[in-house]
Amino acid sequence: MSCTDLDTLKQRLREFAKARDWDQFHSPKNLSMALSAEVAEIIEHFQWLTEEQSKNLPQNKLDEVETELADTFIYLIRLADKLDIDLLVAAISKIELNEQKYPVDKAKGNAKKYTEYG
Amino acid sequence: MSCTDLDTLKQRLREFAKARDWDQFHSPKNLSMALSAEVAEIIEHFQWLTEEQSKNLPQNKLDEVETELADTFIYLIRLADKLDIDLLVAAISKIELNEQKYPVDKAKGNAKKYTEYG
Amino acid sequence: MSCTDLDTLKQRLREFAKARDWDQFHSPKNLSMALSAEVAEIIEHFQWLTEEQSKNLPQNKLDEVETELADTFIYLIRLADKLDIDLLVAAISKIELNEQKYPVDKAKGNAKKYTEYG
Amino acid sequence: MSCTDLDTLKQRLREFAKARDWDQFHSPKNLSMALSAEVAEIIEHFQWLTEEQSKNLPQNKLDEVETELADTFIYLIRLADKLDIDLLVAAISKIELNEQKYPVDKAKGNAKKYTEYG
Numbered sequence: 001m002s003c004t005d006l007d008t009l010k011q012r013l014r015e016f017a018k019a020r021d022w023d024q025f026h027s028p029k030n031l032s033m034a035l036s037a038e039v040a041e042i043i044e045h046f047q048w049l050t051e052e053q054s055k056n057l058p059q060n061k062l063d064e065v066e067t068e069l070a071d072t073f074i075y076l077i078r079l080a081d082k083l084d085i086d087l088l089v090a091a092i093s094k095i096e097l098n099e100q101k102y103p104v105d106k107a108k109g110n111a112k113k114y115t116e117y118g
Numbered sequence: 119m120s121c122t123d124l125d126t127l128k129q130r131l132r133e134f135a136k137a138r139d140w141d142q143f144h145s146p147k148n149l150s151m152a153l154s155a156e157v158a159e160i161i162e163h164f165q166w167l168t169e170e171q172s173k174n175l176p177q178n179k180l181d182e183v184e185t186e187l188a189d190t191f192i193y194l195i196r197l198a199d200k201l202d203i204d205l206l207v208a209a210i211s212k213i214e215l216n217e218q219k220y221p222v223d224k225a226k227g228n229a230k231k232y233t234e235y236g
Numbered sequence: 237m238s239c240t241d242l243d244t245l246k247q248r249l250r251e252f253a254k255a256r257d258w259d260q261f262h263s264p265k266n267l268s269m270a271l272s273a274e275v276a277e278i279i280e281h282f283q284w285l286t287e288e289q290s291k292n293l294p295q296n297k298l299d300e301v302e303t304e305l306a307d308t309f310i311y312l313i314r315l316a317d318k319l320d321i322d323l324l325v326a327a328i329s330k331i332e333l334n335e336q337k338y339p340v341d342k343a344k345g346n347a348k349k350y351t352e353y354g
Numbered sequence: 355m356s357c358t359d360l361d362t363l364k365q366r367l368r369e370f371a372k373a374r375d376w377d378q379f380h381s382p383k384n385l386s387m388a389l390s391a392e393v394a395e396i397i398e399h400f401q402w403l404t405e406e407q408s409k410n411l412p413q414n415k416l417d418e419v420e421t422e423l424a425d426t427f428i429y430l431i432r433l434a435d436k437l438d439i440d441l442l443v444a445a446i447s448k449i450e451l452n453e454q455k456y457p458v459d460k461a462k463g464n465a466k467k468y469t470e471y472g
Binding site: 005006009012013016019020021022024025027028029030032033035036039040042043045046049050051052054055057062065066067069070071072073074076077079080082083085087088090091092093094095098099102104107108109111 | 206
Binding site: 025030033034036037040041043044046047048 | 261266269270272273280283
């Protein structure tokens with residue numbers, strides 16, 4: 001399979017919505033809600049499982065979770081597109097900021113939020 | 119940009135977590151919760167705005183939303199990595215399935231869920 | 237109605253879970269996830285509607301939303317019970333705090349977060 | 355302390371919003387988003403904790419979680435009010451339905467969704 005990148009997905013989603021005259025529903029406000037609803041479908045698969053069970057899903061469950069991750073990714077790309085945000089650039093910047101906020105010597109082995117550092 | 123960028127981000131996030139000994143906290147169950155918390159921070163920016171206002175954010179607000187989208191993308195990549203799911207492949211499959219579930223003649227101009235088609 | 241109704245619901249939910257040996261699944265962590273999943277089912281009903289449409293739901297949609305509100309309320313009561321939190325007392329305290337954070341002269345007619353007051 | 359019931363809270367929240375001219379922002383669509391954002395603040399407190407840790411929160415953490423539960427309850431009451439839904443009646447009905455969907459002999463000791471019963 002060839003390399004399908006984010007721009008290709010973005011274009012495909014634009015065409016999908018356009019063909020169905022769905023842009024009228026795709027305000028950023030609405031897309032944030034749809035994104036939230038999809039993430040909750042991921043949560044639903046894990047809510048009664050232990051952390052250990054969540055690492056060892058049977059294949060049928062993994063397939064279902066894969067679908068919810070796909071839906072989440074689709075709405076995230078769509079929302080970023082409507083806001084003219086480049087997800088890759090934004091993610092790189094945020095990782096670099098996180099490296100400042102969570103230096104290894106302070107962050108190692110604990111999950112405290114940086115605001116809780118002394 | 120080629121699709122090595124998702125892989126690059128994935129690797130970078132692995133190193134970030136490893137250096138901080140954070141894999142212990144990164145069960146799929148926990149990551150789904152973190153993902154959910156970040157999406158809600160996007161929602162918070164839009165909850166009192168009209169749809170029209172959400173399309174025309176002032177620059178400072180847009181910058182804040184960009185950060186939340188970055189955080190969401192980061193946790194999505196991390197969760198997909200821990201579940202060994204390829205986000206691009208999953209998204210393409212889902213778009214193709216959606217093309218079946220939402221044929222243009224049935225879907226055009228309305229936002230009904232496919233389960234509500236006659 | 238007196239406030240014994242929240243206590244009655246709380247007791248009923250305790251018995252429901254006990255009879256099914258479900259307390260093992262009802263850690264606060266898990267209950268917060270279940271609560272989140274139910275709220276997202278409310279969101280799903282509104283995501284493609286305009287604000288005006290959301291004020292004028294047809295009866296069948298209103299019935300569905302009522303079920304999701306019920307599920308949300310149930311998990312909220314259950315979570316509060318497991319944490320030994322009194323929802324009514326907590327809510328009154330929070331309203332009183334909000335009256336401080338959002339004085340009428342500052343808050344009137346605008347939806348800014350109190351942290352954005354000059 | 356006297357008995358503050360749901361109707362009293364509902365009235366108090368009506369007055370709070372009216373005094374601040376906030377009804378313009380309180381469409382059911384918007385309130386569902388605000389509810390979602392508050393629930394995520396609960397999730398945030400538990401995301402890196404184990405289930406066991408979530409049952410044994412230190413007092414300062416418990417106080418913070420109490421505030422988020424209060425905020426969640428407040429938005430739930432407000433949303434139900436705007437939709438003219440009686441939360442207590444809805445909850446009782448749903449528990450009774452759940453008793454049908456999850457009979458003790460099928461549900462005992464397992465967290466399967468009723469749709470997964472043979």
